[in-house]
Amino acid sequence: MNIYPLKEKDKTSWEKLWQEYLTFYQTSISEKVSENTWKNILKGEQVKGFGAFVNDKLVAFVHIVIHPNTWNDTDCIYIEDLFVTANARGTGLGRALIEYIYDFASHNNCNRVYWITDEDNYQARQLYDKLARKMALVQYRYDIK
Amino acid sequence: MNIYPLKEKDKTSWEKLWQEYLTFYQTSISEKVSENTWKNILKGEQVKGFGAFVNDKLVAFVHIVIHPNTWNDTDCIYIEDLFVTANARGTGLGRALIEYIYDFASHNNCNRVYWITDEDNYQARQLYDKLARKMALVQYRYDIK
Amino acid sequence: MNIYPLKEKDKTSWEKLWQEYLTFYQTSISEKVSENTWKNILKGEQVKGFGAFVNDKLVAFVHIVIHPNTWNDTDCIYIEDLFVTANARGTGLGRALIEYIYDFASHNNCNRVYWITDEDNYQARQLYDKLARKMALVQYRYDIK
Amino acid sequence: MNIYPLKEKDKTSWEKLWQEYLTFYQTSISEKVSENTWKNILKGEQVKGFGAFVNDKLVAFVHIVIHPNTWNDTDCIYIEDLFVTANARGTGLGRALIEYIYDFASHNNCNRVYWITDEDNYQARQLYDKLARKMALVQYRYDIK
Numbered sequence: 001m002n003i004y005p006l007k008e009k010d011k012t013s014w015e016k017l018w019q020e021y022l023t024f025y026q027t028s029i030s031e032k033v034s035e036n037t038w039k040n041i042l043k044g045e046q047v048k049g050f051g052a053f054v055n056d057k058l059v060a061f062v063h064i065v066i067h068p069n070t071w072n073d074t075d076c077i078y079i080e081d082l083f084v085t086a087n088a089r090g091t092g093l094g095r096a097l098i099e100y101i102y103d104f105a106s107h108n109n110c111n112r113v114y115w116i117t118d119e120d121n122y123q124a125r126q127l128y129d130k131l132a133r134k135m136a137l138v139q140y141r142y143d144i145k
Numbered sequence: 146m147n148i149y150p151l152k153e154k155d156k157t158s159w160e161k162l163w164q165e166y167l168t169f170y171q172t173s174i175s176e177k178v179s180e181n182t183w184k185n186i187l188k189g190e191q192v193k194g195f196g197a198f199v200n201d202k203l204v205a206f207v208h209i210v211i212h213p214n215t216w217n218d219t220d221c222i223y224i225e226d227l228f229v230t231a232n233a234r235g236t237g238l239g240r241a242l243i244e245y246i247y248d249f250a251s252h253n254n255c256n257r258v259y260w261i262t263d264e265d266n267y268q269a270r271q272l273y274d275k276l277a278r279k280m281a282l283v284q285y286r287y288d289i290k
Numbered sequence: 291m292n293i294y295p296l297k298e299k300d301k302t303s304w305e306k307l308w309q310e311y312l313t314f315y316q317t318s319i320s321e322k323v324s325e326n327t328w329k330n331i332l333k334g335e336q337v338k339g340f341g342a343f344v345n346d347k348l349v350a351f352v353h354i355v356i357h358p359n360t361w362n363d364t365d366c367i368y369i370e371d372l373f374v375t376a377n378a379r380g381t382g383l384g385r386a387l388i389e390y391i392y393d394f395a396s397h398n399n400c401n402r403v404y405w406i407t408d409e410d411n412y413q414a415r416q417l418y419d420k421l422a423r424k425m426a427l428v429q430y431r432y433d434i435k
Numbered sequence: 436m437n438i439y440p441l442k443e444k445d446k447t448s449w450e451k452l453w454q455e456y457l458t459f460y461q462t463s464i465s466e467k468v469s470e471n472t473w474k475n476i477l478k479g480e481q482v483k484g485f486g487a488f489v490n491d492k493l494v495a496f497v498h499i500v501i502h503p504n505t506w507n508d509t510d511c512i513y514i515e516d517l518f519v520t521a522n523a524r525g526t527g528l529g530r531a532l533i534e535y536i537y538d539f540a541s542h543n544n545c546n547r548v549y550w551i552t553d554e555d556n557y558q559a560r561q562l563y564d565k566l567a568r569k570m571a572l573v574q575y576r577y578d579i580k
């Protein structure tokens with residue numbers, strides 16, 4: 001298994017995995033938005049995407065958003081998306097991708113890696129509890145219509 | 146009461162309020178980082194700061210971080226800091242600042258405003274429950290040493 | 291202020307307070323059930339009720355349920371109801387009643403006092419955080435129709 | 436698989452399972468307390484115990500505590516302990532025992548079955564989410580020394 005930044009040539013396989021991921025969350029996203037997200041990943045500025053490849057086949061991805069914050073003079077990394085295709089689960093890919101981001105953060109002088117997950121995403125949380133600190137925080141959201 | 150973007154001339158009063166805020170959270174931040182945060186606020190790109198002024202005196206502030214995300218082709222707004230000086234509390238300033246950010250988000254084509262707070266920050270949550278959706282999410286953090 | 295076990299003579303004032311309490315929780319309970327609860331309080335076996343009196347007037351109450359448990363050979367005390375009438379709040383009655391139950395538990399060889407509250411009952415939780423340990427537990431319920 | 440009330444003859448196999456259960460929770464309980472709990476189960480008044488038997492072998496148990504409450508004139512059932520031996524898991528025994536208690540509650544005119552579990556007991560919660568309502572409640576505890 002190898003982890004690389006996603007590149008132009010990965011577009012088709014990424015799109016397939018991205019749809020699987022959205023289906024997992026019982027949601028869908030317009031093609032326009034997906035196109036824009038892919039463009040942002042290729043640009044690789046604030047948004048970055050990395051893929052896990054087994055026998056050159058993309059089987060998992062992670063997307064991060066890098067942003068400044070007011071309590072530090074270095075950036076934070078928000079893991080917005082993490083997905084392992086169904087038949088590659090249980091092989092340590094989720095953990096490998098998160099640890100890859102930890103290394104990336106460390107080499108790029110970032111101060112923190114963080115993510116959120118549904119309170120009842122029990123399977124994922126079993127892993128997350130081993131890799132990071134669970135915070136006693138509540139998130140509030142207001143969507144602009 | 147008026148709300149304006151923070152400007153060069155507000156530096157001294159902002160610094161005082163910023164220290165009160167950090168004291169409230171029983172933390173401290175190096176002068177270097179505070180200087181950098183102030184510089185980012187003045188630059189006003191990804192980080193922005195707004196102040197609430199009563200009789201031309203700064204009595205409250207809000208700092209936001211604007212960042213892209215992968216589920217939308219517009220930006221999100223993260224309210225990282227919100228503070229009302231002790232003797233101006235209970236006068237609606239917190240609510241006014243949050244609603245100001247809602248308007249800002251709407252006029253700047255952002256898709257969401259969100260923030261986090263300590264699970265036991267009961268006084269603030271009483272207000273937040275009225276203004277936004279409380280999410281059943283857990284945040285995980287890994288700090289880079 | 292004095293705290294005493296509720297007695298026959300307190301019925302009318304208890305009923306009034308009990309209705310205020312149910313109104314606070316935006317609920318109502320049939321007269322039959324209220325009558326039965328009052329009878330159980332007077333019997334004072336598994337259910338007990340105590341009142342806080344200021345100038346001989348009942349202004350607050352606490353109801354407990356005493357029950358065995360499998361991890362100890364002594365009983366637990368569940369505080370099912372705690373209520374302070376609106377204009378007597380902020381005078382320490384809630385705390386006094388809880389501490390009264392702690393003493394009662396100690397003198398009656400009980401091993402624990404516990405209670406539950408709504409996650410967003412912020413005002414009460416401010417007090418509870420000072421008096422007891424907040425547990426990282428989830429309660430599941432199935433109501434028999 | 437059959438579910439029966441625990442009886443005198445089950446003592447040795449119950450004791451073995453009870454120890455496994457306590458080990459799972461990384462705790463231990465004095466023999467005196469375990470003896471008392473067993474006695475209460477046999478008495479079958481407020482505490483009751485039921486076992487799931489496969490080929491006449493005890494492989495799972497559930498202990499309940501029946502207690503009055505002030506909002507109803509019928510009793511509640513608290514499921515204090517539920518345990519399935521390691522190699523019998525994933526066969527529906529946990530669900531079967533809970534549903535057995537639902538039936539028991541219904542036939543004995545109880546108004547509710549409830550239980551608590553650790554926030555991070557993810558495996559169990561996956562089942563519980565299907566069988567009962569998760570409450571937005573916080574439990575507070577004060578242990579008498």
